[in-house]
Amino acid sequence: MSEPGRRGRRRRGALLWPGLALPGIVWLCLFFLVPFYVVLGVAFGTVDPLFLTPQPEWNPLRWDPQAFEFVWAGLQSGGGFRTVFLRTLAYVVIAVALSLLIAYPVAYYVARFGGRFRGLLLAGLVAPFLISYLMRMLAWINLLQDDGWVNAVLVWAHVLDAPRTWLDGRASSVILGLVYGYVPFMILPLYAFLDRVDRSLLEAARDLGASRFHAFRLVTWPLSKPAVLAGCVIIALPMFGDYYTPDLLSGSPNTSLLGNQIDLYIRGGQQVPVGAALVVCLMLLLAVFMAYYLYATSRAERRLGR
Amino acid sequence: MRRWFRNAWGKPRFLILFTLAYFAWSIVPILVAVRFSFNEGRSRSTAQGWSTRWYWDDPDLSVRNDPDLIGALVQSLTLAAIAVAVTVPLGVALAVGLTRWRGRLATASRFGSMVPLVTPEIVMGVALLLVFVHVFEFIPLGTEAQAIGHVTFSIAFVLIIVRGRLLSIGPEYEEAARDLGASPLQSLRLALFPMLVPAVVASAIIVFAISMDDFVVSNYLSAGAATDTVPVKIYSQGRTAPTPALNALASLTLGVTVVIALVLFVVWRLVRRRRGVEEPTAEAFAA
Numbered sequence: 001m002s003e004p005g006r007r008g009r010r011r012r013g014a015l016l017w018p019g020l021a022l023p024g025i026v027w028l029c030l031f032f033l034v035p036f037y038v039v040l041g042v043a044f045g046t047v048d049p050l051f052l053t054p055q056p057e058w059n060p061l062r063w064d065p066q067a068f069e070f071v072w073a074g075l076q077s078g079g080g081f082r083t084v085f086l087r088t089l090a091y092v093v094i095a096v097a098l099s100l101l102i103a104y105p106v107a108y109y110v111a112r113f114g115g116r117f118r119g120l121l122l123a124g125l126v127a128p129f130l131i132s133y134l135m136r137m138l139a140w141i142n143l144l145q146d147d148g149w150v151n152a153v154l155v156w157a158h159v160l161d162a163p164r165t166w167l168d169g170r171a172s173s174v175i176l177g178l179v180y181g182y183v184p185f186m187i188l189p190l191y192a193f194l195d196r197v198d199r200s201l202l203e204a205a206r207d208l209g210a211s212r213f214h215a216f217r218l219v220t221w222p223l224s225k226p227a228v229l230a231g232c233v234i235i236a237l238p239m240f241g242d243y244y245t246p247d248l249l250s251g252s253p254n255t256s257l258l259g260n261q262i263d264l265y266i267r268g269g270q271q272v273p274v275g276a277a278l279v280v281c282l283m284l285l286l287a288v289f290m291a292y293y294l295y296a297t298s299r300a301e302r303r304l305g306r
Numbered sequence: 307m308r309r310w311f312r313n314a315w316g317k318p319r320f321l322i323l324f325t326l327a328y329f330a331w332s333i334v335p336i337l338v339a340v341r342f343s344f345n346e347g348r349s350r351s352t353a354q355g356w357s358t359r360w361y362w363d364d365p366d367l368s369v370r371n372d373p374d375l376i377g378a379l380v381q382s383l384t385l386a387a388i389a390v391a392v393t394v395p396l397g398v399a400l401a402v403g404l405t406r407w408r409g410r411l412a413t414a415s416r417f418g419s420m421v422p423l424v425t426p427e428i429v430m431g432v433a434l435l436l437v438f439v440h441v442f443e444f445i446p447l448g449t450e451a452q453a454i455g456h457v458t459f460s461i462a463f464v465l466i467i468v469r470g471r472l473l474s475i476g477p478e479y480e481e482a483a484r485d486l487g488a489s490p491l492q493s494l495r496l497a498l499f500p501m502l503v504p505a506v507v508a509s510a511i512i513v514f515a516i517s518m519d520d521f522v523v524s525n526y527l528s529a530g531a532a533t534d535t536v537p538v539k540i541y542s543q544g545r546t547a548p549t550p551a552l553n554a555l556a557s558l559t560l561g562v563t564v565v566i567a568l569v570l571f572v573v574w575r576l577v578r579r580r581r582g583v584e585e586p587t588a589e590a591f592a593a
Contacts, residue, residue, distance in 0.1 A: 016490045017412075021403025024396050024461060025415055031458045032422055034441065035433035042436050056440050106328045109321040124329050130563050131336055132519045134537035135556040138544050139335035142342055142553070145351035149338065167545070184332070212318070234424075241426030244521060248544050259428050266432050266526075279432050283425075290424040294417060297466075 043067050043276035054272040067277035081261065081278075088258040091171070092239045095178035096232050099186050102179070103231065107190035108220075111197075125191060128184040137177055137248045144173060144249070169252030177249040178242065182235040189234065193227035194220070226296060233293045237286055258282060340560070343553035350550050360554040367551050374531060375539065375555045382535040382559060384449065385524065386517040389456040393513050396457065397464025398506055402494070404465070405472045406480075423462035430459055431526035438527065448529030455523035460516060464509040471505035472498075507574040511567055518563050 041056035044063035048055050057063055074081030110121045128136065143150045144166035151163035166173045197220060205215040243259030258278070265275030343361070347354030357363065362370050369375045404416045422430065438451045445451055479501065483493035521537035528534050534542070536559045543552050 016494075017403045017407030019403070020399045021407060021412075021415060024400025024403070024419065024465075027396060028419055028422070028458070028461065031434065031437070031454055032430075035430075035437035038437045038441055039429075039433045042440065054440075056436075102328060105321055105324045109318065109325040113318060113321065121325070121329075124333070128332060129515055129519070130567055131560055132521070132537050132540075132556075132563075134521050134540040134544070135339065135560060136336065138540050138553065138556055139339035141544050142339050142350050143335055147349075148351040180332075180335075237424055237426050241428035241522075243428065244541055248541065251545060262428055262432065266435070272436075275432065276436065279429050283429055286426065290421070293424050294420050297420070298417070 039276050039279050043273055043280050045273055047270070047273060052270045054276075067271075067273035068281075070271075070274055071277050071281060084256055084258055084261055087255070088240065091175055091178065091257065092236055095175050095182070095239060096236050098175070098179045099183045099235055100228065100232060102183050103186040103190055104228070107187045107194055111191050111194035122191075125184065125187055133181050134244065134248075136181055137245060140173075140177060140180065141167065141248060167249060167251070169250050169254040171255060173249045174246045174255045177245040178239055181245060182239060186231040186235050189231050190224070190227055193224055197223055230293060230296045233289045237289060237293075240282060240286060336560075339553050340557045342550050343557045345550045348549050350547065350553060360549060360551040361558065364549075364551070367549050369551055369554045369558060372551060374534075375551060377532065378534050378536045378539040379555065379559055379562070381449070381533055382518055382537075383562070385452055385456055385535060386514050388453040389460055389517040390510050390513050392453070393457045393460040393464055394506060394509050397461045397509060397513075398468050398502065400461065401465045401468035401472060402498070402502075405469055406477065419465055420462055422459050423466070425459075427459070427520075427522035430455070431522040434458070434523065435526040446529065447527055448533040451527040451529075452524050452533065452535075455527050456517045456520060459520070459523060460513045463512050463516065467509045467512065468502060468505045471502060475501055504574055504578040507570060507577055511570045511574065514570065515563065515567060518559070 038056060040063075041058050042054050044060075044065065044067070045057040046055045046064055046066070047053070071081060073079060075085065076082065106125075110118065110125065114121050142148060145151075146163050146165055148166075150166065151160070154160040155163060201219050201223075202215050205219050206212070210218060241259045241262070242257060243263045246255045246257055246260060262275050262278045262282070265271050265278065268275075341353065342350050344356050344358065345354045346357040346359060360368050362368055365371055369379070400419060404412060404419065434451065434455050435447075438445055438447055445454065475498070479497045480493040483497040484490070488496060519537070520535070521541060524535040525538045525541065528538055536555060540552060540556060
């Protein structure tokens, strides 16, 4: 084919690809980018003194940092936001650590030793994805009632002398809920990674005299560190914005998290800008983790795409 | 006993027990919740006989007869159907476009379209609520806004699945079609799309599942009890519900979700076998 014809073909192709992507990009701009700007506008805006409705400010030159000053004041020692922030951090760190302790051995076992049961085991790992998070919390509400089965079992086994109230401001219940809710989201990526680890490396280590534990410590674990980090990030991100788990499994201000504060201010009516400012702060806080996760997935993808 | 655990070349017994314990811990609470939905009495924490009272028989409080409960299930399914119908074509086109389109703008869009995946749901919920209240006032809260929200957070999942497939197919087939005289559009339709069918079905499963699972966005964009989805109902009544009807609703929803996902899964297996391709399922879910 002649040169000009080829070029013409390429130009048409060059328009085809952006054209295909265009509807999706427009959609995301309208319903993802624009909403973010609205959050900024509301956070830097004012509240109508009469109706107490938020008045967004679209012009960045006239942005009013009042809501952020309010948040900042709350973060000083003795402030309400400080307690909530530190509590959120503690809950998330504990829940992520526990999730890792559970997720790694399970993912490791299914990936390495699943054998002929692998299909069944995988179905078990995927099953929680079909059960809504809220239903899984509901299951624990049933179990943790005063006359529920958890108390029954613990009293029967003489761990407790008398039934305990689990659903009223107990950090342990909320953390249990977080771990139970999010651990499947960590197991699957870990499994996907561990499944790809080259077995001949492990066999070589064992042949050279490493015990199973040493082979794990010196080969598998170092290889899987990026996957572990990605797994931790992917469950930590939603945990930071969670408000329904503490609401359902505790409902007490003693376990209120960052998400609860956002929910409170956004729906509470009078101080919506404070809620929006908290959302902006949350995004800034999490931006590093989000960027890391995106970077890690795009690197993995590049490997796939040669 | 110790030796049994420590046998270095045998089966990893500790891991077996640990994994079994995990599966028990992950499944048993759900089974218990389903069990209580069949209670004859009103308790949601102790076993009280068996009946279908809370599903069907109770004249006012059963899922069938309480418009609030059955309405939530209908709302959940409606939103999931809309989400699948809109997100899959939108996401597939976006994935094909972004993968084959070269240049700096393409890289930026690729990165940008993945951001919703890692954005905490509460951020998205609040942002969408504020945008519908302050800017897009012509879009009312309720089904319309909720459907838009569901599509927005699902697109990235379709993008990951379809992109993974596109990268593993490579551009060769389209190039071959082009060399044989096909127009760009023809090469897409005749060479590429047939190979994407398994990824499209996989996307549909994922979008359906995450739409049914969603709570935060549906909650923020709900216009009141009439547009509450099942998760929103569970949230608002979870602590106060007087009867196991809520358990019945949750169990019913679970059953419907599993059946629809299984049907789609069988379709996926069939098309995959017919197309003769391998697909990384776990990774698709892992996303």
